[in-house]
Amino acid sequence: MKTWKGKRQLAKLEDYEPVIGKERVAAIRELAVPLQGVVIQHINSTAVGGGVAEILKRLVPLMEDVGLVPRWDVLRGTDEFFSITKLFHNAFHGQPVEINECMFDTYREVSRQNFDLVDTTAGFVVLHDQQPLGLAGLRPGHPGDWLWYCHIDPVDVDLRLWDFLRGYAARCDGAVYHLPEYVKELGNRVYVMPPSIDPLSEKNRDVDEEERRTVLARLGVPGDLPLVVQVSRFDRLKDPVGVIRSFRMVRDQVPCRLVLAGGGAGDDPQGLQVLEEVRREAAGDPDIMVLELAPDADLEINVLQRSAAVIVQKSVREGFGLTVTEAMWKSRPVVATPVGGIRIQVLHEETGLAAAGDQSVAEAVVRILKNPGLAAAMGRAGHELVRRNFIIPVYLERWLGMLAAERSLICT
Structure with missing residues (x-):
């Protein structure tokens, strides 16, 4: 082809x-x-x-x-x-x-x-x-x-x-x-x-407030609670089920909503199986949204990332982690496992918080949700790191x- x-x-x-x-x-x-x-x-x-x-x-x-x-x-x-x-x-x-x-x-x-x-x-x-x-x-x-x-x-x-x-x-x-x-x-x-990443692409371009609200409404994502978001392929190496466990610890301390959004790749036949595992884990929980997105859902991903109070990337292994790069370009605070290329992006306490394990990830997310000043400072630093390098x-x-x-x- x-x-x-x-x-x-x-x-x-x-x-x-x-x-x-x-x-x-x-x-x-x-x-x-x-x-x-x-x-x-x-x-x-x-x-x-x-x-x-x-x-x-x-x-x-x-x-x-x-x-x-x-x-x-x-x-x-x-x-x-x-x-x-x-x-x-x-x-x-x-x-x-x-x-x-x-x-x-x-x-x-x-x-x-x-x-x-x-x-x-x-x-x-x-x-x-x-x-x-x-x-x-x-x-x-x-x-x-x-x-x-x-x-x-x-x-x-x-x-x-x-x-x-x-x-x-x-x-x-x-x-x-x-x-x-x-x-x-x-x-x-x-x-x-x-x-x-490409800062001018549909996935990373600026989005105005009216467009943001329109896309969220189309996705069925309400704006009544802070959003904790992970955008990734449905892959066990991204640990989406672990994200759900961490989220439930966060929600015990801060009211919020989890959005797990992603899709598959043409060369990854295991994606649907992992998606079903995630849906079973989230079943019946009104504060967890599992969104299966089309391969061309770039604007939807853009809006979800820009709407997030915290972006999570709880990968077990990672080559580089471009979803982290995307989030940082949008000046969003990130909590991520310090693996692979995430380590040169999420500089702990500067451009985000590095955390490993369900409990540590939950504690880092809670810290950001309770400290908007810290979230804004890390978002600014992350954006500049990406602008210079990625x-x-x-x-x-x-x-x-x-x-x-x-x-x-x-x-x-």
């Missing part, structure tokens, strides 16, 4: 001048000059749902705008394949899973069936996460530069799985990780590049620097 090949939509770089300034925009365009006309192909496992698809939806048009020739292709796979790669995903995060040789055979076969996706003219081929990594079997003989971009936390990856995948990853010319501690020894070049034009700048570095190495 080809989802992008040279058709511009969305924002241009100059649209971000109010956020980063005219001089920074000019500097980014200058950085792109040596890369004019270079074909860069992104390959991932889904066009909707999940952080990678969200990033590419905004990054690819900006790459075109500054003169590259980007394309974005999505791996074709069966339900069996995506069930297997979901197990692989969990195994990357150190979850106990049963992996067998038949799974590896299926992975190899689906990879071979997708070899035709690879653009033989591409100057760069970027494989996002482990699902398309098997395409690296085509690296020998391909004229371009190959990068594996690992968007998840591989620190505790299952050893049998890593023994299988590392050979593919090592065939790439370089590997990109969100954090320095995620780096795996593969013998290729290493880059560290955290992801970003928005799409800054991300594009880092991409251009990395690609230019790779190109100079190739040409020397």
Whole structure:
């Protein structure tokens, strides 16, 4: 499935001048000059749902705008394949899973069936996460530069799985990780590049009060109580059932309402099962709302986050945590488990409160609900941290620097 090949939509770089300034925009365009006309192909496992698809939806048009020739292709796979790669995903995060040789055979076969996706003219081929990594079997003989971009936390990856995948990853010319501690020894070049959000997207743009109230009414969310909100895929690694346990402790001290909002991703077949678990846990509780949102419900997510008194992200493991980034951009106070990339976003007592475990999360939420001054101060600090580090034009700048570095190495 080809989802992008040279058709511009969305924002241009100059649209971000109010956020980063005219001089920074000019500097980014200058950085792109040596890369004019270079074909860069992104390959991932889904066009909707999940952080990678969200990033590419905004990054690819900006790459075109500054003169590259980007394309974005999505791996074709069966339900069996995506069930297997979901197990692989969990195994990357150190979850106990049963992996067998038949799974590896299926992975190899689906990879071979997708070899035709690879653009033989591409100057760069970027494989996002482990699902398309098997395409690296085509690296020998391909004229371009190959990068594996690992968007998840591989620190505790299952050893049998890593023994299988590392050979593919090592065939790439370089590997990109969100954090320095995620780096795996593969013998290729290493880059560290955290992801970003787009402040101008429907999910993050400013919303006026009338629009906010209209969307909340459409969702059936009343405004009579402070909202505690978690926005995430329905995934056990996001611990939505644990959020409910924490909320009930909070409600014993401060009247409030919990909204758990999210959806699935095209490559995550377990989402519906987890959603049912959450609904069973919340059943009959009038102060808990479980909202299953469509993949394109960006405005709804925007409004829910902006309406929250507190945003919670109670992840067990996290590659980076872009829902935290979104909340901080909106100047909302955040309570989050200090795992993965959340640790470089939620700076305890400065941009949010770090808390682990049901009781600690509940205590942190109560503290924010009872202290609006603290909530406002952390919201302001969080917004500025995101503006400086985790928005799409800054991300594009880092991409251009990395690609230019790779190109100079190739040409020397």
